[in-house]
Amino acid sequence: MKRIRLTASMNAAVAVFLLVGALVFFGACSTSEAPKSNEVRINAAGATFPYPIYSKWFSVYREQHPNVAINYQAIGSGGGIRQLTSGTVDFGASDAPMTDQQLAEAKEKLGCDVLHFPTVLGGAVPTYNIPGVDATLKFTPDVLAGIYLGKVKKWNDPALTKQNPAVNLPNQDIVVVHRSDGSGTTFIWTDYLSKVSKEWETKVGRNTSVNWPVGLGGKGNQGVAGIVKQTPYSLGYVELIYAIQNSMPYGMLQNSAGHFIKADLASVTAAAAGAAANMPSDFRVSITNAPGADAYPISSFTWLLIPTRIQDPAKKDAIIGFLKWMMADGQKYDEALAYAQLPEAVVSKEMDQISKIQ
Amino acid sequence: MATIPFPEEKTTGPSFRKPQGPVKSFVRRLQTGDEIAHLITLAFAASIFLITLLLLYELWRHSALPRHRFGWAFFVTSTWDPVFENFGALPFVFGTLVTSAVSLMLALPLGVGAAIFLAELAPPRISAALSFVVELLAAIPSVILGLLGIFILVPFLREDVEPFLKATLGFLPFFQGPMYGIGMLAASMILTIMIIPFIITISREVLLAVPVDQREAALAVGATRWEATWKVVVPYAKSGIFGSVFLALARALGETMAVTMVIGNDPRISASLFAPGYTIAAVIANEFTEATGNLYLQSLIELGLVLFLVTIVINALARVLILVTTRQGTANP
Numbered sequence: 001m002k003r004i005r006l007t008a009s010m011n012a013a014v015a016v017f018l019l020v021g022a023l024v025f026f027g028a029c030s031t032s033e034a035p036k037s038n039e040v041r042i043n044a045a046g047a048t049f050p051y052p053i054y055s056k057w058f059s060v061y062r063e064q065h066p067n068v069a070i071n072y073q074a075i076g077s078g079g080g081i082r083q084l085t086s087g088t089v090d091f092g093a094s095d096a097p098m099t100d101q102q103l104a105e106a107k108e109k110l111g112c113d114v115l116h117f118p119t120v121l122g123g124a125v126p127t128y129n130i131p132g133v134d135a136t137l138k139f140t141p142d143v144l145a146g147i148y149l150g151k152v153k154k155w156n157d158p159a160l161t162k163q164n165p166a167v168n169l170p171n172q173d174i175v176v177v178h179r180s181d182g183s184g185t186t187f188i189w190t191d192y193l194s195k196v197s198k199e200w201e202t203k204v205g206r207n208t209s210v211n212w213p214v215g216l217g218g219k220g221n222q223g224v225a226g227i228v229k230q231t232p233y234s235l236g237y238v239e240l241i242y243a244i245q246n247s248m249p250y251g252m253l254q255n256s257a258g259h260f261i262k263a264d265l266a267s268v269t270a271a272a273a274g275a276a277a278n279m280p281s282d283f284r285v286s287i288t289n290a291p292g293a294d295a296y297p298i299s300s301f302t303w304l305l306i307p308t309r310i311q312d313p314a315k316k317d318a319i320i321g322f323l324k325w326m327m328a329d330g331q332k333y334d335e336a337l338a339y340a341q342l343p344e345a346v347v348s349k350e351m352d353q354i355s356k357i358q
Numbered sequence: 359m360a361t362i363p364f365p366e367e368k369t370t371g372p373s374f375r376k377p378q379g380p381v382k383s384f385v386r387r388l389q390t391g392d393e394i395a396h397l398i399t400l401a402f403a404a405s406i407f408l409i410t411l412l413l414l415y416e417l418w419r420h421s422a423l424p425r426h427r428f429g430w431a432f433f434v435t436s437t438w439d440p441v442f443e444n445f446g447a448l449p450f451v452f453g454t455l456v457t458s459a460v461s462l463m464l465a466l467p468l469g470v471g472a473a474i475f476l477a478e479l480a481p482p483r484i485s486a487a488l489s490f491v492v493e494l495l496a497a498i499p500s501v502i503l504g505l506l507g508i509f510i511l512v513p514f515l516r517e518d519v520e521p522f523l524k525a526t527l528g529f530l531p532f533f534q535g536p537m538y539g540i541g542m543l544a545a546s547m548i549l550t551i552m553i554i555p556f557i558i559t560i561s562r563e564v565l566l567a568v569p570v571d572q573r574e575a576a577l578a579v580g581a582t583r584w585e586a587t588w589k590v591v592v593p594y595a596k597s598g599i600f601g602s603v604f605l606a607l608a609r610a611l612g613e614t615m616a617v618t619m620v621i622g623n624d625p626r627i628s629a630s631l632f633a634p635g636y637t638i639a640a641v642i643a644n645e646f647t648e649a650t651g652n653l654y655l656q657s658l659i660e661l662g663l664v665l666f667l668v669t670i671v672i673n674a675l676a677r678v679l680i681l682v683t684t685r686q687g688t689a690n691p
Contacts, residue, residue, distance in 0.1 A: 048647075075647060076647030076648045077648055077650075078647060078648040078649050078650040078655075079647055079648075081650055082650075082655075096650075099650075101651075102650065173536065175538060180618065180623030180640075180644045181643075181644040181645065181647070181648070182440075182644065182645045182646075182647060182648025182649060183648060184648075204441065205441030205442065206441065207440050207441045208440070208648040208649075208650070209440045209644075209645050209648065209649075210439070210440060210441050211437065211438060211439035211440070211441065211442075211625075212624070215624065216538060216540055216622040216623070216624060216634050217622060217623025217624055217634070217636075217644075218619075218623070219618050219619060219623070219644060223508075223619060226508045226509070226619075227508070227540060230508060230509065230512055230513055230539070230540075231516075231538060231539065231540070
């Protein structure tokens, strides 16, 4: 008898469990928000670096245009390009321009081209931890490449002391730190090193992750910053925004005009302006080591990737509307979030490109 | 279980078998639920097996490109170069095995020792309190342990532990080279902290489950308390303790976040524990999101397959070890 009671109560429990499960399931279905009749929902995915400004833009734009909801997933540039190519999002975002091969693949799968729209600018800065040294160090391109190639090993290497005569650099090994996760910051850092050092270009190259000749890897800006902070005599690189927001010390870099520039929003915008003169029509341009007396050499655009053909007319209008707003009104939110603004010349060229969306 | 007869069924058997309309027969079957319980639990058990198979199949399917390009060389190449698309798994397999092995070496004596104390020697009140603390330790998220690793463990290793090891054991290749604090040793120690709760908790339960007769018999023939514990109770619980070690090892092989924060993420093979290294789980977590290019992406997926295989091989080896040692145990009473 006891056994039967037990199974009976067990059955009751199972039945209740199933019933509750069913209720939850159907309940969830019926309460899920029915989209408003005129609401346009747009899905986007991509780079993490511009995520703070993008989410600000999308939320402000929604306040002003209540019928447009843009949902952005910061899954990384690589993921953004993949999702755009497979057609699972309406547009993508990336810190590195798409390669010719990626564009060809996207064209094959989507049946149309993909346009690059620069949105904001970022930079990467060298940060270091040398006990007893508070001065802002000056780095030449050769020294920076030498350090990351493992050739400049000591802080008192003549190449470093020559540019920093007033600083008493110690006879200590340089502990090199880099990003371990794939990132747009690594892309522009290695893109810059490839431009200033032939050896770097042939041995290591440029990518979101590379085969580093030397160094420790930290995960994310905070990982690199953590290792640099914790390790005496170390040198790493972080995003300019991260360095500004965490008031980290960082060094000056010699630009292509020979001036030593300390990165800030103005010098990054100057790099974009310097590159705007011979900007290719598809905006796929690297602005590292850009010309211009005030240009900071490790700067980069970040891009929205928008297909030229958008089937749904409501979505098309919404995306075009957003792009126009972003270039006119949206840019004024940049400074507060420590992003560098697009130069005027680039904005007017982008406005022309909008007409290519059909 | 499905065949246990019910008393009612015997007395009123035939009338029960008669169909009495679909609803009633459903209710009847529900009430005598063994059949249903059997099917449901079978389905649950089968789903585990299916999920594993599906996982293996998907990993295999999505890693076709590097499998064809690199073949078996993938296992013995130590270059990982996303720019020139040349990929090999060796440094990651090495890092995964070394950090897991070192952490197990540290955690096994500590964990089993603590479990013996908690189960056999400590007063019940202290045992309960300490066990609660151990379970709390198991609940700490790995990212928190990673942060503690960067800010507390790593400086401690760099300033004190590594110079000491270098001074005393520096003649061994394991304790040479520059001391960053960050590296394989730091990763192994974080892993030790993460897996000890598994070993302690499970080993303690297993030791507590050893029948009192075993202890009493040992004491009755003149064994001291420690002899009874070490020579009778622990061997009796051996296979359960091994089980705890498996679980710990599985955790150590797959741990990602805490390891990647302190290991230095450098795919190079070095004998020194001071040197930075890399593990399979860490590189996948680091590079997957930004991996463009099919060969690169699929090589990362193939690394997942390699981790799967490494886990299977290690588990198989450990099972053989258990078989061998327990057979010895019964042969020599």
